[in-house]
Amino acid sequence: MYKLVIRPLLFLLDPETVHHFSFSSIKLLSRLGFSTVFRKLFSMDDPKLEREVFGLKFKNPVGLAAGFDKDAKLFNELSDLGFGFIEIGTLTPKPQPGNPKKRLFRLIEDKAIINRMGFNNEGVFDAVERLRKEQRVLIGGNIGKNKVTPNKDAVKDYLICFDALFEYVDYFVVNVSSPNTPGLRELQDKKPLTDILKKLKRENIKLAKKYESPEKPILLKIAPDLTDAQLLDIISIVKASKIDGVIATNTTIGRKGLKSHLTLVEEKGGLSGKPLAKRSTEVIRFLSEKSKKAFPIIGVGGIHSAEDALEKLEAGADLVQLYTGFIYEGPSLIKRINKAILSQEH
Numbered sequence: 001m002y003k004l005v006i007r008p009l010l011f012l013l014d015p016e017t018v019h020h021f022s023f024s025s026i027k028l029l030s031r032l033g034f035s036t037v038f039r040k041l042f043s044m045d046d047p048k049l050e051r052e053v054f055g056l057k058f059k060n061p062v063g064l065a066a067g068f069d070k071d072a073k074l075f076n077e078l079s080d081l082g083f084g085f086i087e088i089g090t091l092t093p094k095p096q097p098g099n100p101k102k103r104l105f106r107l108i109e110d111k112a113i114i115n116r117m118g119f120n121n122e123g124v125f126d127a128v129e130r131l132r133k134e135q136r137v138l139i140g141g142n143i144g145k146n147k148v149t150p151n152k153d154a155v156k157d158y159l160i161c162f163d164a165l166f167e168y169v170d171y172f173v174v175n176v177s178s179p180n181t182p183g184l185r186e187l188q189d190k191k192p193l194t195d196i197l198k199k200l201k202r203e204n205i206k207l208a209k210k211y212e213s214p215e216k217p218i219l220l221k222i223a224p225d226l227t228d229a230q231l232l233d234i235i236s237i238v239k240a241s242k243i244d245g246v247i248a249t250n251t252t253i254g255r256k257g258l259k260s261h262l263t264l265v266e267e268k269g270g271l272s273g274k275p276l277a278k279r280s281t282e283v284i285r286f287l288s289e290k291s292k293k294a295f296p297i298i299g300v301g302g303i304h305s306a307e308d309a310l311e312k313l314e315a316g317a318d319l320v321q322l323y324t325g326f327i328y329e330g331p332s333l334i335k336r337i338n339k340a341i342l343s344q345e346h
Helices: 002-010 015-042 075-079 124-131 151-165 184-188 190-211 228-241 274-290 306-315 324-329 332-345
Strands: 051-053 056-058 062-064 085-091 104-107 112-115 138-143 171-175 218-222 245-248 270-273 297-300 319-322
Touching: 002 015, 002 324, 015 075, 015 104, 015 332, 062 332, 075 085, 085 124, 085 171, 112 274, 112 324, 124 151, 138 151, 151 171, 151 184, 151 190, 171 190, 184 190, 190 218, 190 228, 218 228, 228 245, 228 274, 245 274, 270 274, 270 324, 274 297, 274 306, 297 306, 306 319, 306 332, 319 324, 319 332, 324 332
Parallel strands: 062 085, 062 319, 085 138, 138 171, 171 218, 218 245, 245 297, 297 319
Antiparallel strands: 051 056, 104 112, 112 270
C-alpha cells in the first residue's frame, strides 16, 4: 500500500513539504483514533525482542534516528508505528532556521537523500515543554551547538542542552558529526572531543545527584568518513571519557558510485540511505572488533530491508535506527525487521 500508492504520491511533492504534511497527517489520524489501528498493523510485542543496553530496557531494537522528529512533536504517535525508541533533535540551545531552502533532495535511483538542513529546530526549551507530557516510548536526546557559537565555546551549548533535557530523555547523543554546520566536524578531533565528553560526564554525575536519579547514558554519533586511525582515536576517547556508547554512523560527504543525475549528486550536504549501508557496517564492525566489544553500538545508515538490519547486528550493533529507509520503505519495514530478528531467535 505504502510503496504502491502513498509513496508515489508523496514523492511528487517537495521533500520538506512532504515531511511537514506527513507530520500533520500522522498527528490527525492519531487524534481520530487510528493509534490502535497503527499498533495492530505495525507494532510487535514479544519479550524476545526486548534488549537491555546501557542500563535501559528497549521494547525492541529498532529505533528512529534523529532528524525526523527534531522538535519532539510526534514521538508518541511514531511509537505506534512499532519503533522501540525515538531519538529527537538535533536540538540547540537557541532556535535557529537552519540553512536556506531548498536543502533536502531525493536521489530516487539510489534510494538516498541529501540534506543540508543545518540543525533547524525551535530550540531545546521548546522541546522540553512537549517532553513534559506523557511519554510512551524511550526517548533519546540528540544535542548540538548553534551555528553562531564558535567551536571554542561549543561545550557551553552542549551543557545547556544537557541540563535542559536531563529529566526528560532516557539517553543523550552528542552530535559533532553533521556535515551541515560549518566547522562542526572539527570537534571530532581527539582533544576537543575528549574535552566536551569529559565535561558532559561530570555534569551527568552532578545532575544525577541533584535529581536523585541514575546517570543518563551518553553516546557519541560519528561520521562514516573517519579513517581507521580516527576510529581508533574514537575507541580511546570513549574509554578515556567513560561515555556509554557510539552511534555509527551519521551522513556521508562521499558521493562514490551514485546513479542519480549529476545535478542532484553535486548538491552539498550529507548523503543518507542505501549508498551508506556498506560503509556504515564497516565502521560498526571495525569499532566492535578493535574495541573487543567494549561499548554498545547503535547501527544506522542504509537500512532498507530486514537483511540490512541483520547485517548491522551481526557486525556488532546492539540496536539499529532507521531514517531514509523508513521514508522509502514505509512503517512496515519496522515490523519486517523485528520479525526477522525473532525468526533468528528460534
